[in-house]
Amino acid sequence: MKKNYLLAPGPVQAPSEVLLSMAKPLIHHRTAQFEEKFAKVQKLLKELFMTQRPVITFASSGTGAMEAAIVNCHSAADEVLIVRGGKFGERWGEISEAYGLKPVYIDIKWGGGLNVEDVENALKSNPNIKSVMMQYSETSTAAMHDVEKTAQIVSKTNALLIVDAISALGVVPLKSDDWKIDVIVGGSQKSLMLPPGLSFLWFSERAEEKMKSANLPKYYFNAQAELKALKKNTTAYTPAITLIDGLYTSLMMMKEYGWQNLYDKNKKLMKAIHAGLDALNIKLFSSSPSVSVTAGVVPEGIDGERLVNDLKEIYGVTIAGGQDEVKGKIFRVGTLGYVDSSDIVVFFAALEGCLKKQNYSFEWGVGVGAAEEILYGENS
Amino acid sequence: MKKNYLLAPGPVQAPSEVLLSMAKPLIHHRTAQFEEKFAKVQKLLKELFMTQRPVITFASSGTGAMEAAIVNCHSAADEVLIVRGGKFGERWGEISEAYGLKPVYIDIKWGGGLNVEDVENALKSNPNIKSVMMQYSETSTAAMHDVEKTAQIVSKTNALLIVDAISALGVVPLKSDDWKIDVIVGGSQKSLMLPPGLSFLWFSERAEEKMKSANLPKYYFNAQAELKALKKNTTAYTPAITLIDGLYTSLMMMKEYGWQNLYDKNKKLMKAIHAGLDALNIKLFSSSPSVSVTAGVVPEGIDGERLVNDLKEIYGVTIAGGQDEVKGKIFRVGTLGYVDSSDIVVFFAALEGCLKKQNYSFEWGVGVGAAEEILYGENS
Numbered sequence: 001m002k003k004n005y006l007l008a009p010g011p012v013q014a015p016s017e018v019l020l021s022m023a024k025p026l027i028h029h030r031t032a033q034f035e036e037k038f039a040k041v042q043k044l045l046k047e048l049f050m051t052q053r054p055v056i057t058f059a060s061s062g063t064g065a066m067e068a069a070i071v072n073c074h075s076a077a078d079e080v081l082i083v084r085g086g087k088f089g090e091r092w093g094e095i096s097e098a099y100g101l102k103p104v105y106i107d108i109k110w111g112g113g114l115n116v117e118d119v120e121n122a123l124k125s126n127p128n129i130k131s132v133m134m135q136y137s138e139t140s141t142a143a144m145h146d147v148e149k150t151a152q153i154v155s156k157t158n159a160l161l162i163v164d165a166i167s168a169l170g171v172v173p174l175k176s177d178d179w180k181i182d183v184i185v186g187g188s189q190k191s192l193m194l195p196p197g198l199s200f201l202w203f204s205e206r207a208e209e210k211m212k213s214a215n216l217p218k219y220y221f222n223a224q225a226e227l228k229a230l231k232k233n234t235t236a237y238t239p240a241i242t243l244i245d246g247l248y249t250s251l252m253m254m255k256e257y258g259w260q261n262l263y264d265k266n267k268k269l270m271k272a273i274h275a276g277l278d279a280l281n282i283k284l285f286s287s288s289p290s291v292s293v294t295a296g297v298v299p300e301g302i303d304g305e306r307l308v309n310d311l312k313e314i315y316g317v318t319i320a321g322g323q324d325e326v327k328g329k330i331f332r333v334g335t336l337g338y339v340d341s342s343d344i345v346v347f348f349a350a351l352e353g354c355l356k357k358q359n360y361s362f363e364w365g366v367g368v369g370a371a372e373e374i375l376y377g378e379n380s
Numbered sequence: 381m382k383k384n385y386l387l388a389p390g391p392v393q394a395p396s397e398v399l400l401s402m403a404k405p406l407i408h409h410r411t412a413q414f415e416e417k418f419a420k421v422q423k424l425l426k427e428l429f430m431t432q433r434p435v436i437t438f439a440s441s442g443t444g445a446m447e448a449a450i451v452n453c454h455s456a457a458d459e460v461l462i463v464r465g466g467k468f469g470e471r472w473g474e475i476s477e478a479y480g481l482k483p484v485y486i487d488i489k490w491g492g493g494l495n496v497e498d499v500e501n502a503l504k505s506n507p508n509i510k511s512v513m514m515q516y517s518e519t520s521t522a523a524m525h526d527v528e529k530t531a532q533i534v535s536k537t538n539a540l541l542i543v544d545a546i547s548a549l550g551v552v553p554l555k556s557d558d559w560k561i562d563v564i565v566g567g568s569q570k571s572l573m574l575p576p577g578l579s580f581l582w583f584s585e586r587a588e589e590k591m592k593s594a595n596l597p598k599y600y601f602n603a604q605a606e607l608k609a610l611k612k613n614t615t616a617y618t619p620a621i622t623l624i625d626g627l628y629t630s631l632m633m634m635k636e637y638g639w640q641n642l643y644d645k646n647k648k649l650m651k652a653i654h655a656g657l658d659a660l661n662i663k664l665f666s667s668s669p670s671v672s673v674t675a676g677v678v679p680e681g682i683d684g685e686r687l688v689n690d691l692k693e694i695y696g697v698t699i700a701g702g703q704d705e706v707k708g709k710i711f712r713v714g715t716l717g718y719v720d721s722s723d724i725v726v727f728f729a730a731l732e733g734c735l736k737k738q739n740y741s742f743e744w745g746v747g748v749g750a751a752e753e754i755l756y757g758e759n760s
Contacts, residue, residue, distance in 0.1 A: 001395065001637045003720055015381065016396075023403075257381045315756070316722070340383050342695070345729040346722045349748065353756030364753045368729065369745015376695070376733030377744070 004316045005346055009139045009293035009334035010167060011189040011196055013343075014246070018193055021249040022242040029241050035233040037248055042233070044251035047259065048169065049184065049202050051176040056201040056226040057247075059240040062166040062187030063091065065199030068221035069133075069162050069183045070095050073207060075215040077102055078130040081122050081159070083114055087140035087323055088164055092133040099216050104129065110326060111295070113288025114145040120153045131160040131182075136168035140323050142295030142332055143286040144168070148179050155180035160207050166190055167292045169200075170254065171266050171336045182207040188243060190292070191262075193250045193337040197243045201226075266291050269335035269344055272374040276348045279370035280355065280362055285330045295322070295330045302358050304328040310357060315350035341375040384696045385726055389519045389673035389714035390547060391569040391576055393723075394626070398573055401629040402622040409621050415613040417628055422613065424631035427639065428549065429564065429582050431556040436581040436606040437627075439620040442546040442567030443471065445579030448601035449513075449542050449563045450475050453587060455595040457482055458510040461502050461539070463494055467520035467703055468544055472513040479596050484509065490706060491675070493668025494525040500533045511540040511562075516548035520703050522675035522712055523666040524548070528559050535560035540587050546570055549580075550634065551646050551672045551716045562587040568623060570672070571642075573630045573717040577623045581606075646671050649715035649724055652754040656728045659750035660735065660742055665710045675702070675710045682738050684708040690737060695730035721755040 006013045027033050045055040058064050070092075074080070078101050082092045085108030096103045104126055106118050114134065123129055132154050137144045147163055154161040160182035165174055169184070170191030176184055181204065188198035201223060203211070211223060225236040254262055273294045274284065285295035298304035305328045308321040322330035333347060348368040355362065374380065386393045407413050425435040438444050450472075454460070458481050462472045465488030476483045484506055486498050494514065503509055512534050517524045527543055534541040540562035545554055549564070550571030556564055566572075566580035581603060583591070591603060605616040634642055653674045654664065665675035678684035685708045688701040702710040713727060728748040735742065754760065 001633050001718065001720070003718075003722055005722065253381050338381065338383075340381070342383055342385065342726045342729070345725055345748070349722070349725040349752050349756065352752055353760075356757065363749065364757070365745035365747075365749015367745075368725070368748045368752070369743065372729050372732055372748070373744045376729065377736065380733075 002316050004318065005343055006318050007333050007339060007343055007347055008318050008320045009142075009332050009336070012193060012334055012337040012339065014193050014195060015250070015253065015338050017253060018246045018249045022246040024245065026241060029234070029239050034241065038239070038244060039233040041244060041248050041251065042230070044248070044255060045200065047255060048251065049176045050174065050178070051202060053177065053202065053204070054227060054230050056223060056230065057235065057239070057244070058199045058201065058221065058226075059197060059238070059243070060199045061196055062164075062185065062199050064221060065185040065187065065201045066091060066164060067095050068201050068223060069185050070099060070101070071214075071216040071218040071221055072211050072223040073131055073160055073162065073183060073214050074099070074101055075213065076100055079104060079126060079128045081106065081119065081126065081129045081132045083119070083132070083134035083145065084108065085112060085114065085141060085143060086110055086135070086138040088135050088138055092164070096133070110141045111143055111286040113143050113286070114150065116146060116149045116153060119150055123154070123157050123159060129159050131162050133162045134164070136163055136165040136174065137171070137290040137292040139167045139293055141286055141326075142290045142293045143288045144172075144290035144292070145288070147174070147181065151179045151181050160210060167336065170262065171292045173263055176202055180204070188247065191337045192247065193253070194243060194246050197240050198247060265340070266335055268374060268380065269339060269341070270294060272341070272344050272371040273333060273335060275374050276344070276367040276371035280351070280367040285326070292336045293332050293334050295332045298329055298331060299360060302355065302360055304331060306358070307331060307354050310354040311350055315353060317347055317350045319347070344371050344375060382696050384698065385723055386698050387713050387719060387723055387727055388698050388700045389522075389712050389716070392573060392714055392717040392719065394573050394575060395630070395633065395718050397633060398626045398629045402626040404625065406621060409614065409619050414621065418619070418624060419613040421624060421628050421631065422610070424628070424635060425580065427635060428631065429556045430554065430558070431582060433557065433582065433584070434607060434610050436603060436610065437615065437619070437624070438579045438581065438601065438606075439577060439618070439623070440579045441576050442544075442565065442579050444601060445565040445567065445581045446471060446544060447475050448581050448603060449565050450479060450481070451594075451596040451598040451601055452591050452603040453511055453540055453542065453563060453594055454479070454481055455593065456480055459484060459506060459508045461486065461499065461506065461509045461512045463499070463512070463514035463525065464488065465492060465494065465521060465523060466490055466515070466518040468515050468518055472544070476513070490521045491523055491666045493523050493666070494530065496526060496529045496533060499530055503534070503537050503539060509539050511542050513542045514544070516543055516545040516554065517551070517670040517672040519547045519673055519712075521666055521706075522670045522673045523668045524552075524670035524672070525668070527554070527561065531559045531561045540590060547672045547716065550642065553643055556582055560584070568627065571717045572627065573633075574623060574626050577620050578627060645720070646715055648754060648760065649719060649721070650674060652721070652724050652751040653713060653715060655754050656724070656747040656751035660731070660747040665706070672716045673712050673714050675712045678709055678711060679740060682735065682740055684711060686738070687711060687734050690734040691730055695733060697727055697730045699727070724751050724755060
């Protein structure tokens with residue numbers, strides 16, 4: 001009978017409406033019925049991506065679309081520039097190396113934001129670089145990087161800007177067409193309020209042109225094959241039919257709520273988490289905090305792994321701990337998708353319970369109260 | 381995308397597990413498959429009612445089982461004693477009068493608890509009284525009456541004790557066999573975490589004996605017909621098949637959680653609500669507070685109807701206002717069934733938001749904090 005609150009930075013809570021739309025009897029995908037639904041999904045995805053261009057949908061996790069971005073844009077031994085400030089920056093590097101590319105890294109101290117000039121300088125000193133890969137929101141460190149400014153720089157060069165927006169898409173504005181980004185990768189289990197299993201690939205005209213000469217081996221993640229299928233409102237290979245149904249429902253819910261309202265809501269949740277943590281004397285880990293996920297630094301004297309475990313086991317609240325070098329040192333709370341004010345309140349009450357169990361000193365309600373003031377107060 | 385928190389004193393939240401068990405393909409009820417399930421439900425209902433005797437299930441709202449209790453136990457123009465301290469006490473009277481019985485009333489000021497001696501005295505001065513009807517928990521006033529003590533008195537007389545336990549069953553212990561109660565009425569939309577549509581009727585051997593000579597007209601609510609059907613693990617008329625499926629799931633969840641744990645949880649939620657209201661300087665309406673529902677007195681200067689409305693419209697939190705003479709003067713929060721600590725926290729955060737909007741003076745988080753201390757503190 002215990003209630004569960006999924007407040008990790010992905011996967012996130014899926015609304016009943018979405019889950020129920022995926023529980024309808026399965027239809028076949030090579031039918032007009034599927035194609036009509038998929039055409040509607042396409043229109044909505046274009047709104048989400050703020051674009052006039054097509055958005056490819058793969059049946060894969062987000063990593064699949066990261067691989068798709070790389071294999072469709074590069075040829076053997078291409079030099080690439082990778083912004084590496086966490087697990088997902090590292091992943092750009094790992095995929096690139098798996099395909100024999102030659103990465104140059106901009107290493108950022110975990111938690112830090114990208115200094116855009118570093119990209120400019122790296123591109124100047126390495127004129128052969130074919131692409132720049134970065135995260136919009138780096139989930140492992142809860143840092144957000146300035147994609148718009150980076151695009152202004154990269155678009156003036158011959159390099160493509162490839163953005164992993166998996167945890168930022170639908171959380172903050174992402175003007176695919178206007179910002180001169182070249183490739184964007186998305187996933188279903190973040191702001192789209194779906195289970196994992198779908199990924200998205202968007203690219204600019206410039207990227208499409210360059211893809212023609214890209215010779216890295218590919219089959220499943222072939223962007224040209226998918227573009228061709230999209231013209232017939234379908235996918236090249238068997239789509240994840242139920243997830244597409246769920247995607248339609250979630251995009252309709254988001255559209256109805258209003259895209260700007262969604263961005264505003266997420267920002268408010270972030271501010272509320274910041275205020276609540278501050279009231280509890282807990283510092284933010286990132287100097288360039290993400291709107292999608294907030295990382296708090298585990299206070300002196302508190303066992304961080306126990307904290308995350310107690311939240312789950314005692315209070316049913318799932319958040320994420322730190323990975324690798326920050327294991328046990330930070331905790332991460334998602335503020336995206338279906339997460340709303342009431343979840344933040346539940347999180348802080350449970351956090352206060354866990355902190356008291358470890359004899360952390362504060363007054364009951366001080367964290368919740370500070371969050372409440374942002375969420376429910378005059379300016380909310 | 382707004383989340384809804386159903387915290388009324390019924391209907392209450394139904395867990396997904398229960399709702400999904402009711403979404404399975406419909407089966408026919410005149411089959412071994414249904415009878416097997418219904419036999420299992422019977423066993424679980426006996427645990428809930430703490431009895432060795434059968435529990436009748438009607439497809440009706442709780443009021444139907446109240447009517448069943450009356451028509452099966454009485455003959456034309458019988459004198460009956462009715463404890464009337466709220467809407468549901470009044471209902472005992474209305475049904476009795478509709479069938480031509482002669483009620484004598486013990487009127488209790490709304491919010492008050494029953495003085496058991498009043499029952500003793502009324503029975504002494506009216507020796508012809510055939511039954512005493514009362515509520516265990518009077519939902520309209522959030523008062524709880526002492527059924528155990530009342531049964532000690534009534535069982536020494538010739539009168540039957542008929543208890544409406546609709547909102548108390550599964551919330552607090554109810555020892556049907558041991559307490560010498562004669563008739564108990566229950567419903568599905570309270571602690572059983574089900575949608576409305578099922579009601580329950582239990583009676584003692586003594587009541588069964590008296591029923592034989594009861595001549596009030598009845599057809600659908602015929603206890604004898606249902607007892608006969610129960611022996612074949614079915615119902616006399618078409619059962620609400622899906623609700624029976626849901627009932628099985630909810631009873632299994634309750635049993636797994638542990639009956640005593642359930643009673644303890646509800647009591648803790650009640651204490652937390654009391655503490656939170658107290659911290660916000662809000663008085664309890666009832667002098668004999670129910671564990672199932674708490675009524676707070678709307679403070680001076682606060683518009684009570686707006687409060688209940690804002691909770692729902694702005695924060696998605698559904699509670700109940702006052703009815704009839706206390707309309708706008710009290711608000712009522714259910715603490716039964718699937719409601720848990722996190723809901724109480726959400727309620728108080730939203731309540732604080734609503735009170736601030738009406739310029740009520742307090743510090744953000746003070747209500748939540750006081751509730752948290754009970755819910756998550758050392759003694760929780």
